Amino acid sequence: DVKVTQSSRYLVKRTGEKVFLECVQDMDHENMFWYRQDPGLGLRLIYFSYDVKMKEKGDIPEGYSVSREKKERFSLILESASTNQTSMYLCASRPSGIGGEQYFGPGTRLTVT
Amino acid sequence: QKEVEQDPGPLSVPEGAIVSLNCTYSNSAFQYFMWYRQYSRKGPELLMYTYSSGNKEDGRFTAQVDKSSKYISLFIRDSQPSDSATYLCAMSRGSNYQLIWGAGTKLIIKP
Numbered sequence: 770d771v772k773v774t775q776s777s778r779y780l781v782k783r784t785g786e787k788v789f790l791e792c793v794q795d796m797d798h799e800n801m802f803w804y805r806q807d808p809g810l811g812l813r814l815i816y817f818s819y820d821v822k823m824k825e826k827g828d829i830p831e832g833y834s835v836s837r838e839k840k841e842r843f844s845l846i847l848e849s850a851s852t853n854q855t856s857m858y859l860c861a862s863r864p865s866g867i868g869g870e871q872y873f874g875p876g877t878r879l880t881v882t
Numbered sequence: 883q884k885e886v887e888q889d890p891g892p893l894s895v896p897e898g899a900i901v902s903l904n905c906t907y908s909n910s911a912f913q914y915f916m917w918y919r920q921y922s923r924k925g926p927e928l929l930m931y932t933y934s935s936g937n938k939e940d941g942r943f944t945a946q947v948d949k950s951s952k953y954i955s956l957f958i959r960d961s962q963p964s965d966s967a968t969y970l971c972a973m974s975r976g977s978n979y980q981l982i983w984g985a986g987t988k989l990i991i992k993p
Binding site: 773778809811817827861871873874875876878 | 888923925927928931980983985986
């Protein structure tokens with residue numbers, strides 16, 4: 770089974786702090802994604818990566834950056850956390866090829882105070 | 883207008899009922915259609931996956947795609963309390979395109 774793990778389930782940070790969210794997948798997938806999920810808005814894509822050291826902006830990249838130094842690891846960075854970044858953050862991975870199914874981690878509930 | 887519309891619910895039905903969940907979309911180029919189930923405080927997991935039009939059945943679950951109407955449905959037969967979750971539809975134009983997500987419908991099955 771595909772396993773996607775995220776470093777923290779719950780995180781509380783203060784406004785202005787730099788925040789790192791880590792994601793690791795164990796199935797050698799080329800593609801990895803970071804989403805945030807807010808009530809009524811569904812999943813919104815922040816960034817994705819289709820290969821090591823490659824990254825592409827999603828729909829809402831402002832205030833975020835990413836890093837992918839190894840194939841299995843994709844990090845999301847909040848450079849200076851703000852209260853409007855309080856959300857559920859979901860990491861996903863997907864193999865290359867036909868189809869589009871993504872495999873998700875359990876999510877990190879981030880609260881910025 | 884969103885590319886994918888999904889009623890957020892909640893939808894509350896008694897145990898054993900047939901449940902119908904739906905999404906409409908505006909982009910006729912979508913070819914891959916998925917339903918994900920998300921339990922509380924968990925990540926979404928793929929439930930059903932359909933390419934192009936038609937029906938797909940898996941146990942108590944049936945996914946339908948009507949591309950002429952730009953409408954997809956998920957039916958759950960003999961619903962169980964364990965089916966209580968949020969159901970998200972997602973679709974894409976192809977493997978090199980990103981998934982476009984519905985907002986999710988919260989489903990509650992009452993014992």
